[in-house]
Amino acid sequence: SSELTQDPAVSVALGQTVSITCQGDSLRTYYANWYQQKPGQAPVLVMYGQNKRPSGIPDRFSGSSSGDTASLTITGAQAEHEADYYCNSRDSSGNHWVFGGGTKLTVL
Amino acid sequence: EVQLAESGGGLVKPGGSLRLSCAASGFTFSSYTMNWVRQAPGKGLEWVSSISSSTSYIYYADSLKGRITISRDPAKNSLYLQMNSLKAEDTAVYYCARENTEPARSWYFDLWGRGTLVTVSS
Numbered sequence: 001s002s003e004l005t006q007d008p009a010v011s012v013a014l015g016q017t018v019s020i021t022c023q024g025d026s027l028r029t030y031y032a033n034w035y036q037q038k039p040g041q042a043p044v045l046v047m048y049g050q051n052k053r054p055s056g057i058p059d060r061f062s063g064s065s066s067g068d069t070a071s072l073t074i075t076g077a078q079a080e081h082e083a084d085y086y087c088n089s090r091d092s093s094g095n096h097w098v099f100g101g102g103t104k105l106t107v108l
Numbered sequence: 109e110v111q112l113a114e115s116g117g118g119l120v121k122p123g124g125s126l127r128l129s130c131a132a133s134g135f136t137f138s139s140y141t142m143n144w145v146r147q148a149p150g151k152g153l154e155w156v157s158s159i160s161s162s163t164s165y166i167y168y169a170d171s172l173k174g175r176i177t178i179s180r181d182p183a184k185n186s187l188y189l190q191m192n193s194l195k196a197e198d199t200a201v202y203y204c205a206r207e208n209t210e211p212a213r214s215w216y217f218d219l220w221g222r223g224t225l226v227t228v229s230s
Contacts (some may be wrong), residue, residue, distance in 0.1 A: 033216040034154070042220040043145075043153065044202055049214030086153050090215055095167045097155035098141070 004032075004100035005089055012077045013107040019073045020103045022087030024073065030089040032070030035104075039083045046071055046085075074105075081106045110134035110219060112132075112204050124194050124228070130187040130196030130204030130221055137185040141165075141207040143217060144178065144189050146200040154200075155188065158207065194228045201225050 004024035012018035015101050022032050031050055035043035051063035060099045074081055087100040116128040130142070144156040157178040158170045166178055169209040187204050206219035 031214055031216075037153075042222050043217075044220070045216060045218050048208075048216035048218070049211060052214070054218060075150075084152075088153070088217070090154075092193070095165075096169065097158070099145075099153040099155060102152040 004089065004098050006085075006087060006100035006103045008101065009104045009106065011108055013108050014072070014079065015076055017073065017075045018077050018105065019070045019071045020085050020087075020105065021069055022098075022100045023069045024089070024098065025068055026067065026089045026092050026098060027070050029067050029092065030094075032087045032089050033067060034055070034061075034070075034072045034086070035086045036081075037086065038082075044084065058106050077105075079107050081105060111220055112206065112221035114202060114204055114221045114224035117202065119229065120194055120227055122195060122230050124192070125192045126155045126179040126194065126226060127189070127201055128189040128224060128226070130189075132185045132187065132206075135206075135219075138182040141208055141209075142180060142187045143205045144187075145203045145205050145220075146198075147196070147223075149205070150205070151200075155211075156202070159168045159187070191226070194226075196228050199226060199228050 034047040036046045037043040041073045046057050047063040062073045064071050086102045091098045113131045126170050141160045143158040151181050158181045175193045179188045201223040203223045204219035204221045208218040
């Protein structure tokens with residue numbers, strides 16, 4: 001298996017731009033996906049594949065990747081974006097899945 | 109409405125067994141690979157198991173292999189997770205998640221249930 005590494009916590013001032021990163025060897029082969037999870041709720045997919053947004057996810061969410069690192073960027077962060085964000089991808093074997101440890105985003 | 113609904117969680121003693129179910133509706137269940145993902149209290153997400161649409165491919169997380177069995181019933185549009193020899197560290201919310209693969213070379217979980225809580229305690 002492999003691992004994905006995320007910063008445990010990130011903060012951003014209201015209305016500013018913030019990027020959350022995810023690093024791991026599997027990202028050299030597989031795209032990273034990003035999920036938003038608010039307290040007491042199930043995860044929600046916000047970015048997948050080659051930086052694609054699911055229907056209903058606003059374009060203030062964007063993604064990028066380079067080498068073994070993927071990033072989720074929120075442009076103009078709002079209070080409702082305060083949540084835990086998890087990256088995931090297939091692992092290096094291609095048969096299993098790995099999740100990052102999650103990043104708690106605080107909007108100040 | 110497209111949705112997944114888990115059930116079957118509850119309180120079980122260490123060493124006990126539990127069978128979780130996930131009912132799918134609003135989409136062609138038989139066309140999708142399905143997964144179980146769990147989340148221990150206050151912790152991150154952990155992939156548990158996956159089963160392909162045809163059941164030809166079944167995979168388990170190394171940490172749980174040998175104690176769990178994933179299965180599906182296309183006639184009932186349902187996914188199952190049989191868990192045996194449960195330990196305190198298996199305490200978690202268990203989510204079922206649909207795996208999507210469009211466009212090509214993309215794999216992601218696009219639909220999640222609300223989860224069912226499994227508590228292993230004496």
